[in-house]
Amino acid sequence: MKDTGSSSFEFLIAGLPKRVRHLEEKGLFRDAIHLINQILAESKGLPSMPRSRLEWESERIKRIRKDYALSRKEAFKSLKSQIPDLKQEDFEGWMREGFIEYREIEGETRIFNNFLPNLLRDNAEAKKRVKQPDKKSEQITNLVHRHVDGIIEKSGTLGSRYVQPVKNRVLMKLKIKPDAVPEGEVVKVWMPFPRKDPLQPKIKVTSATPNNYVLAPEDSAQRTIYFEREVVEGEYLEFQVEYDYTVCASHKKVNPKKVKPYSRNELHEKYTSEQLPHIAFTPYLRKLAEEIVTEESNPCLKTWRIYKWITGNVKYALVPEYSTIECISDYAARNLRGDCGVQALLFITLCRISGIPARWQSGWYLNPIRPSPHDWAQFYVEPYGWLHADPSIGGHEKAIEKYHRFYFGNIDHFRLIANIDISSKFTPPKTHHRSDNVDNQRGEVEWKRGNIYYDKWNYELTVLAHESITSTSS
Numbered sequence: 001m002k003d004t005g006s007s008s009f010e011f012l013i014a015g016l017p018k019r020v021r022h023l024e025e026k027g028l029f030r031d032a033i034h035l036i037n038q039i040l041a042e043s044k045g046l047p048s049m050p051r052s053r054l055e056w057e058s059e060r061i062k063r064i065r066k067d068y069a070l071s072r073k074e075a076f077k078s079l080k081s082q083i084p085d086l087k088q089e090d091f092e093g094w095m096r097e098g099f100i101e102y103r104e105i106e107g108e109t110r111i112f113n114n115f116l117p118n119l120l121r122d123n124a125e126a127k128k129r130v131k132q133p134d135k136k137s138e139q140i141t142n143l144v145h146r147h148v149d150g151i152i153e154k155s156g157t158l159g160s161r162y163v164q165p166v167k168n169r170v171l172m173k174l175k176i177k178p179d180a181v182p183e184g185e186v187v188k189v190w191m192p193f194p195r196k197d198p199l200q201p202k203i204k205v206t207s208a209t210p211n212n213y214v215l216a217p218e219d220s221a222q223r224t225i226y227f228e229r230e231v232v233e234g235e236y237l238e239f240q241v242e243y244d245y246t247v248c249a250s251h252k253k254v255n256p257k258k259v260k261p262y263s264r265n266e267l268h269e270k271y272t273s274e275q276l277p278h279i280a281f282t283p284y285l286r287k288l289a290e291e292i293v294t295e296e297s298n299p300c301l302k303t304w305r306i307y308k309w310i311t312g313n314v315k316y317a318l319v320p321e322y323s324t325i326e327c328i329s330d331y332a333a334r335n336l337r338g339d340c341g342v343q344a345l346l347f348i349t350l351c352r353i354s355g356i357p358a359r360w361q362s363g364w365y366l367n368p369i370r371p372s373p374h375d376w377a378q379f380y381v382e383p384y385g386w387l388h389a390d391p392s393i394g395g396h397e398k399a400i401e402k403y404h405r406f407y408f409g410n411i412d413h414f415r416l417i418a419n420i421d422i423s424s425k426f427t428p429p430k431t432h433h434r435s436d437n438v439d440n441q442r443g444e445v446e447w448k449r450g451n452i453y454y455d456k457w458n459y460e461l462t463v464l465a466h467e468s469i470t471s472t473s474s
Helices: 007-016 018-024 028-044 048-065 072-082 089-097 115-122 124-128 135-153 266-270 282-295 299-313 327-335 341-354 390-394 401-405
Strands: 102-105 108-111 162-176 187-191 204-210 222-229 237-250 358-365 372-381 385-389 414-418 444-447 457-468
Touching: 007 048, 018 028, 018 048, 028 048, 072 089, 072 108, 072 115, 072 299, 115 124, 162 187, 162 390, 187 237, 204 222, 204 414, 222 237, 222 401, 237 414, 237 457, 266 390, 282 327, 282 341, 299 390, 327 341, 341 390, 358 401, 414 444
Parallel strands: none
Antiparallel strands: 102 108, 162 237, 162 457, 187 222, 187 444, 204 237, 358 372, 358 414, 372 385
């Protein structure tokens, strides 16, 4: 399928015909695809949006299958490796209670690939019985707390908004499996790359393989480094880039009494608008925003109410691939759970509905212990400009007020920012639909006949160096 631009997934708002939806909900995917093909063949006058929706659905179904790939036996074995005294009745009970996510597909129970971290996060009994607790998580929390404590303790003497800069050296690799593409064909690869930002003013490539790459402009909404290479039969095809970049924390004491009314300009118009299908002003989300904000008129205090509501009510959970979710903000509000990007999109949507400019920011949470992909948000208040909000980390820290409040308006320096918008075009443009139609943290791969999905390649990001810099930049 061809990608026609940054708004190419707007067709998701068309929804599915009732008959197709019914078959999918029952897990009768083969019958659903058969019905879709029949509708497309018989409905010559079908409008473009529902036609595109149906044409996409077969690919979406394939991706759902990949997200729910585990059998009961495989999932039980995976969980037993973590909980040696696990019994079958424990496993079945946690399924019935909703702690283990699954769905029926073609009459067989298929379990969500990432059920395990969700179970251990949500179920106290399961977490208590784990053989080897995750010590790295505790190390990361302690590292971040020391960093934030240092910022807060010096907040009275800070002369700059951008503080505690560090220099990171990063190596990212992407490796395509043999036989993913026929021999002699050309593979195209887009890897995420840091964009220039007030938080990260200095970026430099130190090496890249192959060395005939294309680096997107430094202010790209979703910045990439692009490679091409011809496939050699039977060999892994590897791409890699090493770079240095400087990144700061951002700390700003915002006084709500000094916040000014918005100027009705291009910035305000852009960042208070819908961005379909995922930033959608649905009737439910409008009502939810009204209920959260109530009669508050101060932009900063309105935003705080939204942040506080999300961090208090939306649980962190890994979710299926974004390309399989029809409206991410609505998904978050209905299920009251979701990962960092799901929570960020709900925050952005509720802010925009409430007249507060808000936008996306993402890349990696680049702590040196265990870096991982991460998404967060920004909101705009005058005269302070763009401020940061990280609802998922804020929710994790909600038990300790100073850390919970820090992630509203401020941000730590464990960031790698590659994206400042969702669903934006790459340089050069991608021809086929992406594996992730929202974000870009892992990369994207294609050849002339189509997109190459995640199961055909692997990626790895390594922090080679993480060094403090004595001076700050303003």
